[in-house]
Amino acid sequence: MTRAEQPAEQQTGPGAPSDADTGADAALTADSRERAVRALLRNQPLRRLWSAQAVSGTADALALLVLVMLAVRAAVTQEAFGPGLRGAAFAVTAAFGARALSTLLFGAVLLGPMTSLIAAGGPLDRRWTMVTADGLRAALLVVAPLWIVWTPGLALPFVLLTVFLTGTAERFWTIARETAAPALLPAPPPEGAAVRPLPDHLGALRRLSLRTAFACIPAAAAVLLAASLAGKLLGLVVDWFQIHQAALPSYVAAGLFAASASVVSALRLPGTPTPRPRSPLEGLRRPSTGTGAERGRTGAVPLLVSACAAVAAAIASAASVAVLHAGELDGGPAAYALLVLALVGGTGLGIRGAESVLPALSRRRLLALALTATGVGLLVMGLVPDTTTVVLLALTAGFAAGVAAHTGHALLDQETEEFRRPRVTEHLQAVVRLAIGLGALTAPLIAAAIGAHRLAAGSLVFAHGGAAFTLMLVGALLLPVAALVLARTDDRSGVPLRRDLRDALRGSDPVQAPAPTGFFIALEGGDGAGKSTQAAALADWIRAKGHEVVVTREPGATPVGKRLRSILLDVSSAGLSHRAEALLYAADRAEHVDSLVRPALERGAVVISDRYIDSSVAYQGAGRDLSSTEIARISRWATGGLVPHLTVLLDVSPETARERFTEAPDRLESEPAEFHQRVRAGFLALAAADPARYLVVDAGQEPEAVTTVVRHRLD
Numbered sequence: 001m002t003r004a005e006q007p008a009e010q011q012t013g014p015g016a017p018s019d020a021d022t023g024a025d026a027a028l029t030a031d032s033r034e035r036a037v038r039a040l041l042r043n044q045p046l047r048r049l050w051s052a053q054a055v056s057g058t059a060d061a062l063a064l065l066v067l068v069m070l071a072v073r074a075a076v077t078q079e080a081f082g083p084g085l086r087g088a089a090f091a092v093t094a095a096f097g098a099r100a101l102s103t104l105l106f107g108a109v110l111l112g113p114m115t116s117l118i119a120a121g122g123p124l125d126r127r128w129t130m131v132t133a134d135g136l137r138a139a140l141l142v143v144a145p146l147w148i149v150w151t152p153g154l155a156l157p158f159v160l161l162t163v164f165l166t167g168t169a170e171r172f173w174t175i176a177r178e179t180a181a182p183a184l185l186p187a188p189p190p191e192g193a194a195v196r197p198l199p200d201h202l203g204a205l206r207r208l209s210l211r212t213a214f215a216c217i218p219a220a221a222a223v224l225l226a227a228s229l230a231g232k233l234l235g236l237v238v239d240w241f242q243i244h245q246a247a248l249p250s251y252v253a254a255g256l257f258a259a260s261a262s263v264v265s266a267l268r269l270p271g272t273p274t275p276r277p278r279s280p281l282e283g284l285r286r287p288s289t290g291t292g293a294e295r296g297r298t299g300a301v302p303l304l305v306s307a308c309a310a311v312a313a314a315i316a317s318a319a320s321v322a323v324l325h326a327g328e329l330d331g332g333p334a335a336y337a338l339l340v341l342a343l344v345g346g347t348g349l350g351i352r353g354a355e356s357v358l359p360a361l362s363r364r365r366l367l368a369l370a371l372t373a374t375g376v377g378l379l380v381m382g383l384v385p386d387t388t389t390v391v392l393l394a395l396t397a398g399f400a401a402g403v404a405a406h407t408g409h410a411l412l413d414q415e416t417e418e419f420r421r422p423r424v425t426e427h428l429q430a431v432v433r434l435a436i437g438l439g440a441l442t443a444p445l446i447a448a449a450i451g452a453h454r455l456a457a458g459s460l461v462f463a464h465g466g467a468a469f470t471l472m473l474v475g476a477l478l479l480p481v482a483a484l485v486l487a488r489t490d491d492r493s494g495v496p497l498r499r500d501l502r503d504a505l506r507g508s509d510p511v512q513a514p515a516p517t518g519f520f521i522a523l524e525g526g527d528g529a530g531k532s533t534q535a536a537a538l539a540d541w542i543r544a545k546g547h548e549v550v551v552t553r554e555p556g557a558t559p560v561g562k563r564l565r566s567i568l569l570d571v572s573s574a575g576l577s578h579r580a581e582a583l584l585y586a587a588d589r590a591e592h593v594d595s596l597v598r599p600a601l602e603r604g605a606v607v608i609s610d611r612y613i614d615s616s617v618a619y620q621g622a623g624r625d626l627s628s629t630e631i632a633r634i635s636r637w638a639t640g641g642l643v644p645h646l647t648v649l650l651d652v653s654p655e656t657a658r659e660r661f662t663e664a665p666d667r668l669e670s671e672p673a674e675f676h677q678r679v680r681a682g683f684l685a686l687a688a689a690d691p692a693r694y695l696v697v698d699a700g701q702e703p704e705a706v707t708t709v710v711r712h713r714l715d
Contacts, residue, residue: 036201039204040185040201041208043185045267046181048267052177052263053212053213054215054219055256055259056134056260058256059137059220059254059260060137060166060216060220062220062253062256064166065220065337066246066249067095067162067163068091068095069336070148070155070159070246071095072091072324072327074155075094075156076088077148078152078153085447085452085466088323088327089466090444092444094156096320096440097441098160098163099164100437100441102167106172115175118175118179119179124176126176126177126180127176127180130261131261131264133170133172133176134173134264135257135261136169138261140162140166141254142251145244145251147162148244149244178209180269184269185201214348221344221345222337222341223252223256225334227248228245228248228332228334232245232334234248245332297415297416298681300415301415301416304408304411305424306481307371307408308404308408309434310435310481311478312435312436313436314375315401316440317474318381318443318474319343320443320444321447321467321470322340322343324465325339325381327465328467328468329385329386335387339394342391342395344398346395346397346402347398347401347402349402350398350399350400350406351403354402357370358501359504360504360629360632361500361504362492362500363414364486364489364685365497367404367485367489368486368490369482369501370401371400372479372482374397374400374401375479375481377475379475381468381475382464382470410691411489414684439474443474444470446473447465447467447469447470448466450466450469452464500629503627515642517601517602517604518601518602518603519606519607519646520597520644520646521606521646522609522613522614522644523535523611523648524614524649526652526657526679526680527661527665527668528657528658528661529657530650530706531610533703534650534706534707535551535608538707539551539608541707541711542606547605548600548603549605549606552592552596552610554585554612554615555569555584555585556588557592557596561591564584564587568584568668571667574667578620578625581624582616586637586638587638589612589613589616589639590638590639593639593642617631617632618679618682618686619682622679622681622683622685623676623682644693646714647694648694648695648710649687650697650699651683652699654677654680657676697709
């Protein structure tokens with residue numbers, strides 16, 4: 001499997017150049033990003049602003065849900081768009097359309113002038129802009145339920161105007177926050193100070209804002225549910241709340257806006273110049289230089305972006321027709337709130353728990369399965385007429401959608417080199433926002449076009465409304481997307497999916513842990529990636545720091561291993577069975593760990609191994625027709641569960657690696673290009689499943705640039 005690789009000076013490649021900044025960025029791990037986010041909340045002014053965003057964002061999402069309910073009632077009462085379901089469906093689209101119009105107008109078209117008005121030094125004070133926006137929305141939400149009483153003939157236009165005005169106020173509030181928040185970040189150290197590299201504060205701030213904005217939606221649904229139930233109890237005493245079921249949730253939203261205004265009013269903002277807020281459509285604009293989002297390491301980036309957009313559009317479509325489906329199920333605001341909470345809250349749970357879902361399964365296959373589960377869940381939601389079952393199905397579909405979203409994003413990170421990730425992430429966010437908007441706007445129109453239908457065949461009655469049929473249609477449309485993702489991105493081609501799924505359901509690999517003493521580094525990658533060169537360079541660098549370093553390799557580091565190596569890599573062993581090959585590698589690894597690696601770690605040495613367990617998982621698992629789970633289990637048993645402290649994956653395309661060969665290829669190097677593509681995909685899948693332990697480096701760069709990236713991570 002290994003070979004004598006070229007000296008560093010001969011290993012050049014067409015990869016993009018790298019400098020120290022790029023290396024430092026590549027060394028950032030998910031754990032350090034999380035710590036940067038948590039560090040922001042220890043800053044009292046930022047924590048106060050974040051609290052205001054959480055309260056105001058929850059109130060804003062609650063206001064939109066309430067206004068959609070009011071629009072539906074007004075449309076049905078005055079038959080503005082037609083009778084029954086048709087009028088209600090058009091009212092939902094009109095409400096979401098009014099909100100989208102305010103977002104586009106003040107979040108994209110007029111973003112520049114608004115920013116110049118609100119930013120530091122502008123005529124509008126940022127703090128009082130936020131207070132005024134909260135106060136205006138509070139007043140609008142107090143009055144909103146009264147439009148149906150005061151002006152029943154014009155109730156719908158007034159409700160839609162309220163939606164537009166609250167959306168406009170939200171844009172002013174958000175722009176003021178986005179221009180104010182960077183001024184509250186910790187100041188950089190004095191020039192020339194000897195300090196550790198600062199975390200990416202702006203990046204952490206963006207992540208915190210995105211998470212808060214997403215969490216506000218299920219929080220608003222939970223508040224709507226509680227307020228609706230409380231309104232029913234009040235309705236037993238006060239007829240107003242019995243007749244106007246959206247009144248109490250509307251007043252609660254107004255109270256939350258008032259609470260946000262009080263929090264912001266106590267905030268003191270410095271007058272430091274701040275950056276321009278980002279437009280929601282910024283990722284879709286073609287940059288002045290470059291070609292936009294790249295196709296990635298294996299060409300899967302466009303399809304992965306499309307898959308993420310599809311699942312986002314599906315959940316948005318289901319949430320937008322939830323108010324209609326709640327009516328079809330004879331449920332009121334509480335049923336509507338439960339459906340939105342299950343769909344969006346389930347998505348959040350899926351995002352948080354995605355890494356623990358079938359960890360032994362290929363992430364690409366997991367993405368296809370999660371898309372399938374989302375589609376099936378939505379489809380059955382439309383078929384089942386029971387409210388409780390529908391809510392449980394919505395929670396299941398939402399959870400699967402969250403798993404799909406998280407897995408798709410992780411695969412995009414895996415596909416994209418570090419310096420391209422900000423651009424790809426920006427593009428993904430813009431496409432997802434567009435998909436969510438289109439889904440929310442078109443789903444009610446589809447429900448109106450389909451309408452209610454009743455079919456009877458003897459005792460079997462098939463009666464469903466337009467919203468139910470829309471859910472079935474959206475779910476059915478996700479199934480071919482899942483099939484396309486599996487067909488075009490599968491990294492286990494030729495291995496039955498049912499077998500991989502069965503193995504993954506049996507359980508994860510045996511318990512494993514790094515050694516308590518010493519430091520174990522494994523260099524992984526395809527043939528020709530430059531592992532031997534990097535092992536030698538890292539060993540020299542670490543020895544210069546005064547540490548004992550043991551450089552080893554697999555197979556062939558021990559006397560027994562040398563004999564096994566001659567069998568495994570000799571072209572005369574071409575008829576060796578795949579199972580025998582896997583077991584011979586495991587035998588070499590068992591001897592290697594017991595006689596060389598563990599003793600070195602126990603005396604505190606740094607061990608650098610050219611290949612380890614992941615090579616078997618990638619070559620004999622992904623490359624051959626064997627189960628990756630079984631290969632990993634055998635290797636864990638052979639090594640007693642010993643895993644590296646750090647695994648460096650030197651990623652390079654098989655075509656580039658083959659150009660580096662200077663000797664006759666061995667048995668594994670002689671395998672066809674398809675085999676090596678599967679091996680590469682197997683390595684990348686392992687890295688995506690355990691990002692904290694892995695460092696993925698573009699090995700198409702100059703060897704010195706690769707070494708710099710690894711040194712940054714080790715530092």
